[in-house]
Amino acid sequence: MCRIGAIKSRNYTHPSSALHLMQSQQKGHDNSGFAMVMQDLGGIFAEYKHLPTLSMACTDEGIRIAEEILHEAGFLRVLQWAPEVCDEPGLDINAMPNYVFETFSYPRRFRNASQKEKEELLLDTRLQLRAALEDGEQGFVYSFWPDVITLKEIGDPRDIGTYFNLWEPDDRFTAKVITAQCRQNTNYDIVRYAAHPFFIQGYTALANGENTFYLKNKEFQQGLHRGYIGFESDSQCFLYTLHYIHRELGWPLHYYKHVVTPLPFEDIEQREDQSQLLGIRQSLAHLEINGPNTIIGLLPDNTMFTCCDAKKLRPVVIGRDEDTVVISSEVCGINEILPDRDWESDIYPNEREVVMINDDLEVQRWKQ
Amino acid sequence: MEAMKLNDVTANDLPWKIKYDASRCTMCGSCVATCSFRAIEAKVERRRMVFSEGNFPEPKQRFSAVPVIRQAKSIKNYCRGCGMCEKVCPNDAIKPDRNPDTRHPIVTRCLGGDSIKRGGRKNLEGSVRTLDRIRVGRISQMTDPSLDAQRHTFDLLAPFGRILPPKKLPFATDADQHLQSTELTPPVNWIYPVIIGDMSIGALSWRMWEAVAMATAYLNEECGIPVRMCSGEGGVPVRLLKSKYLKYMILQIASGHFGWNRIAKAMPHMVEDPAGILIKIGQGAKPGDGGLLMAQKVAEHIQAIRGVPKADLLSPPNHQGLYSIEESVQKMFLSFNAAFKFRVPVAIKVAASATSVSVFNNLVRDPYNIVGGFFLDGIDGGTGAAHEVSLDHTGHPIVSKLRDCYLAAVTQGRQGQIPLWAAGGLGKTGDLAADAFKMIALGANGVFTGKLILQMAGCIGNDLGRCNACNTGLCPAGITTQEPALAHRLDPERAAQNIVNYFLAMDTEFKKLMAPIGNSSLPVGRSDALVSTDRAVAERLQIQHVC
Numbered sequence: 001m002c003r004i005g006a007i008k009s010r011n012y013t014h015p016s017s018a019l020h021l022m023q024s025q026q027k028g029h030d031n032s033g034f035a036m037v038m039q040d041l042g043g044i045f046a047e048y049k050h051l052p053t054l055s056m057a058c059t060d061e062g063i064r065i066a067e068e069i070l071h072e073a074g075f076l077r078v079l080q081w082a083p084e085v086c087d088e089p090g091l092d093i094n095a096m097p098n099y100v101f102e103t104f105s106y107p108r109r110f111r112n113a114s115q116k117e118k119e120e121l122l123l124d125t126r127l128q129l130r131a132a133l134e135d136g137e138q139g140f141v142y143s144f145w146p147d148v149i150t151l152k153e154i155g156d157p158r159d160i161g162t163y164f165n166l167w168e169p170d171d172r173f174t175a176k177v178i179t180a181q182c183r184q185n186t187n188y189d190i191v192r193y194a195a196h197p198f199f200i201q202g203y204t205a206l207a208n209g210e211n212t213f214y215l216k217n218k219e220f221q222q223g224l225h226r227g228y229i230g231f232e233s234d235s236q237c238f239l240y241t242l243h244y245i246h247r248e249l250g251w252p253l254h255y256y257k258h259v260v261t262p263l264p265f266e267d268i269e270q271r272e273d274q275s276q277l278l279g280i281r282q283s284l285a286h287l288e289i290n291g292p293n294t295i296i297g298l299l300p301d302n303t304m305f306t307c308c309d310a311k312k313l314r315p316v317v318i319g320r321d322e323d324t325v326v327i328s329s330e331v332c333g334i335n336e337i338l339p340d341r342d343w344e345s346d347i348y349p350n351e352r353e354v355v356m357i358n359d360d361l362e363v364q365r366w367k368q
Numbered sequence: 369m370e371a372m373k374l375n376d377v378t379a380n381d382l383p384w385k386i387k388y389d390a391s392r393c394t395m396c397g398s399c400v401a402t403c404s405f406r407a408i409e410a411k412v413e414r415r416r417m418v419f420s421e422g423n424f425p426e427p428k429q430r431f432s433a434v435p436v437i438r439q440a441k442s443i444k445n446y447c448r449g450c451g452m453c454e455k456v457c458p459n460d461a462i463k464p465d466r467n468p469d470t471r472h473p474i475v476t477r478c479l480g481g482d483s484i485k486r487g488g489r490k491n492l493e494g495s496v497r498t499l500d501r502i503r504v505g506r507i508s509q510m511t512d513p514s515l516d517a518q519r520h521t522f523d524l525l526a527p528f529g530r531i532l533p534p535k536k537l538p539f540a541t542d543a544d545q546h547l548q549s550t551e552l553t554p555p556v557n558w559i560y561p562v563i564i565g566d567m568s569i570g571a572l573s574w575r576m577w578e579a580v581a582m583a584t585a586y587l588n589e590e591c592g593i594p595v596r597m598c599s600g601e602g603g604v605p606v607r608l609l610k611s612k613y614l615k616y617m618i619l620q621i622a623s624g625h626f627g628w629n630r631i632a633k634a635m636p637h638m639v640e641d642p643a644g645i646l647i648k649i650g651q652g653a654k655p656g657d658g659g660l661l662m663a664q665k666v667a668e669h670i671q672a673i674r675g676v677p678k679a680d681l682l683s684p685p686n687h688q689g690l691y692s693i694e695e696s697v698q699k700m701f702l703s704f705n706a707a708f709k710f711r712v713p714v715a716i717k718v719a720a721s722a723t724s725v726s727v728f729n730n731l732v733r734d735p736y737n738i739v740g741g742f743f744l745d746g747i748d749g750g751t752g753a754a755h756e757v758s759l760d761h762t763g764h765p766i767v768s769k770l771r772d773c774y775l776a777a778v779t780q781g782r783q784g785q786i787p788l789w790a791a792g793g794l795g796k797t798g799d800l801a802a803d804a805f806k807m808i809a810l811g812a813n814g815v816f817t818g819k820l821i822l823q824m825a826g827c828i829g830n831d832l833g834r835c836n837a838c839n840t841g842l843c844p845a846g847i848t849t850q851e852p853a854l855a856h857r858l859d860p861e862r863a864a865q866n867i868v869n870y871f872l873a874m875d876t877e878f879k880k881l882m883a884p885i886g887n888s889s890l891p892v893g894r895s896d897a898l899v900s901t902d903r904a905v906a907e908r909l910q911i912q913h914v915c
Contacts (some may be wrong), residue, residue: 040430128622185591189792194868210511210512210886212508212512212885212886212891212894213891213894214896215893215894215895215896216891216892216893216894219778219783220781220783222781223778223780223781226780237808244534248535249535249537249539250541251541251547252541252546252547253547255547262889264521264523265523265525265558273546273547275549275553276539276546276547276548276549278556278558279532279537279539279549280537280547281552282527282531282532282556282784283529283531283532283533283534283536283537283784283785284534285531285784285892286783286784286892286893288889290886290887290888290889290891291508291512291886291887292511292512292886294511310888311515311520311888313513322546341868
């Protein structure tokens, strides 16, 4: 089973916190991988927040192919950072030859382009890179977006931490938002792309659960947007639905809950907004999820939220102190990194709730 | 002695032979009185008896005239095997026996010079049904727990009405971050995924039709199960049109337009909208053939409801003046939508055919968003009357056709926008919940059923040729007849009770199927929940093959 965690802080936080958050829950996951997305970056990336950063794991040939594509598209590299790896013998990690974190300036022809045009360009470029590197597994392109870094690898999370030197905090590689998960999705194949968190155009999602409506979701999403591809994990569907509802349809976040776990018809009938809720339930019936789930999501403005399946079959807890909010599958993870918080103010959301944390760390609880 | 000619009809030419035991018969006459087909009659036989009266054998013979029950040897009044004689006989003295050597299909044509007509279902038995080769095989275990069928709540509802693509929803966000509707959307009714359909008054006795209507109302009002009943093409009693129960009825219009005069006249007096309108283009049991109500069933009240004289009533096989799919969308759908001021969903029913996907594709692309449902009717369903050749030799099975239509919608990214309703032999083995559930997992939003409803009421017909006399107006169960004496055999309240109880049982069974796959709402299109041990079925339907 997955364990998921998310840290959102006023201060820049090092990934070691995410490792500690997840390590205490290691009995609940199978130690088969580690994946994290860092957003609102500090350290060496702090000066380049407005420019897209590519996160990629690849072979030498993969680098060559990717750079050729990026060069041809007109992207100019402004920053390159590769983690210093510690390749000790005996580490349980299925490492790729290269881990690339590169920041680029936009192509010249996009100098006067709108934000939306730039965002579409970044998505198209990531999809192009992914497709080009797919043959012979030359590489895996996780994100290409401003102020976002993604790292995923197969192996024991402790050893992955050691390999990338993530156990030792420093102020060079930090972020205000880190989401993490410690398991490869073993329901299907061991594939790097199958590890949460998943990312598309500023939206991040990770989940602890099973999506029994995976096939319905997938068949519907495939036709909704060119970026909805892969489907290596049934949890990717949660991300695509989030992206579709919030970005493509432009609906407020709280309608996400109405899409994935709609109210029963008899409850809808009691509501003033029944015509909207019925319309949503009807038109987006194939985006409903069923089965046990907890979802953590992030919006492009770094708003963080969590919600559960309609029967509350998977746990989640939110703990906080003045500077940091942590969402975790198990409370022991929060105890690890916020030991001195007032645990009585921890939130255990119910099945009809969305807990939302905005950029001022204000925590809101929305009833569906 | 009566002279027999080679081509005279004898009991051995007929599909059923009456087995009669004179020694058990008390001549009470019940069997003759009950046989609606007049296939048995009291006759007198000349019997020879040898006896001896003295102390020593001294055989004598005596001839006597003995009253007996004999089978009518006629292709008009032949035994249909309904078994009513056996049912009423107090002494087990009589019963019909299936005659494997029957020459009925040949003799009837030779003597009548006309095609054979009958009711019921397809009688050519195939192999095991496709649905029985499919199991619900994706059982939730461990991390993805099964639900509790008794304790969890389930949303067992299906849409009837046109569903908009998400990007066409006319929503705008207000200052409070709430979505507000900026214009009207097509009407959609969420109803039980099993529609009782679509058998007309005329095909059914008025008492049977009333029983179905009563059961529908009871299921809604007392049991909270929002079942809808389709009127069939034959009108609706005016009292029902003007009552609040109209909201449980789907009104059907077919090429004969029977009964619509009254419906149109009742419109100003309606206190509720009907649940929907179903435009019938074709019927799966006899595709390409119109409805057929033989004159013998056109009783006075049928003439009144339909506004017709006593004559064979044939719905033409096509809607006159309807030449294209585009036209059907524009003309028929729009006019019926407009008639009820766009408050009532309008759907279409077609016979499953090799061309169904093309028709569906056209409708699903309809830019007016007014087609509120695609009812796909496969072979194996029942009918009140049809030519036997149509019943047995035309038609298309429903399972793969429904699946093809769903997958066509998936290809277009339009699944669910025109709800798919399927029928055609569903519940044939008595397990409608299982059949419906499998169809839903293959992509149906719901199913509709007719023949099974009759069987709930006491129809004794089966697919092996028993009875199947719905066309004659002589239904021995009082279900498909307009003869008062026969219709009164049916107790409408008892029939309604059977239907209600069946639906209650089916509702529980639906939950017992949803719980193990961990779903609390209907798994429409969740074909990953199905497996088949038959590779050909698995490949055709794109489900997992297991062995």
